[in-house]
Amino acid sequence: MTKHSSLGFTRRGLLGAFAATTLTAAPTFSKAAGFLRGSGDIRRIKMYSGRTGEKLDMIYWIEGDYIADALKEVSHFMRDWRTNGVKKIDSRTIDIMAASHNLLDVSEPFMLLSGYRSPQTNAMLRSRSRGVAKNSLHMQGQAADLRLGSRSVSQMARAALACEAGGVGRYSRSNFVHMDCGPVRHWGA
Template sequence: MLFGDDERAAPEMGRRGFLSFAAAALSAATVPTLITATVAPVVLGSSPVEAAPLAGSVRRLALHNVNTGESFDGVYWADGNYKPDALKRLDVLLRDHRAKQVCHYDPRLFDLLARVHASLDSDAPFEVICGYRSRKTNAMARRRSRGVAKESYHTRGMAIDIRLPDASLRGVSEFAKSIQAGGVGYYPRSGFVHLDTGPVRTW
């Protein structure tokens, strides 16, 4: 199983930054664990330029999990609602296959992925390096690498490590940063970009 490095190079923050981070993290922790079809459409970003929702009546995603060989290619949002069956399939695809545990993912992450994919005009599916990590798997990853965060957003179903075969890692990273919808980590040596729906920060 491949492990993402998570927040290894996350920048230091002062007292004010810590308080802002803590408030945002507390808010993120209240995300419901059960995703239903009545979840409201998500608006990404806070700036006037980036605040517009994804266009169109449907939202699609194409993902390939490099650890299991499994894929998803389909519509996960249509007619103003998330599709429960598609969300369940995505949860299974992004499961911790080592621990055989499935987590209900924050659907805002799927919106972020769809936005990034559309912006890069890519024909390839995202390659998933790491999705959900159980606490046990995360602890194992921490023993292997000092860069894995103890309270990783991977353990909350709010993070993913990905790459696009037909797009540059820097391009993926830079566009994701411009949206300001969460955390973005750029790992050119490891060959992936970390995305999460936690507080806005980059490293």
């Protein structure tokens, strides 16, 4: 058995699932980078927003380089829909989302529930729920709350955890997974 079999993934399965996507090596991405050596030369993110009705299917990285205009478009797509505020989304978060999506082997786009949150939106959500952090990484453009109709919260969380590249929160009752590029950690059920 490989180290990742307890998560439902084998190293061979991970390498195969990542054939079309890669993650950059960063201090918190040591495992993900190891899985991706020799992988494909593009990175793609697919999402839609039930709040705005917008869809995004974007190649944002080609042959070792991020595409600045594509990253701007992703940031606009992941804006705070309540205030229309835009903040640059950290490319590491986009990489985690893309890698997790590839691991899940689905063509369905992620449903984006929350990307960037303005301090005002975060404070409003915090007043309604104790599950919202005061200093949420959403306010830094470093987190996303995502859902897939064809995969469970557990399946999505296992894929994100396999990357060992940031925070992963399971919100089973609300049917979404939080992914961020902060310290490697996990929570929820």
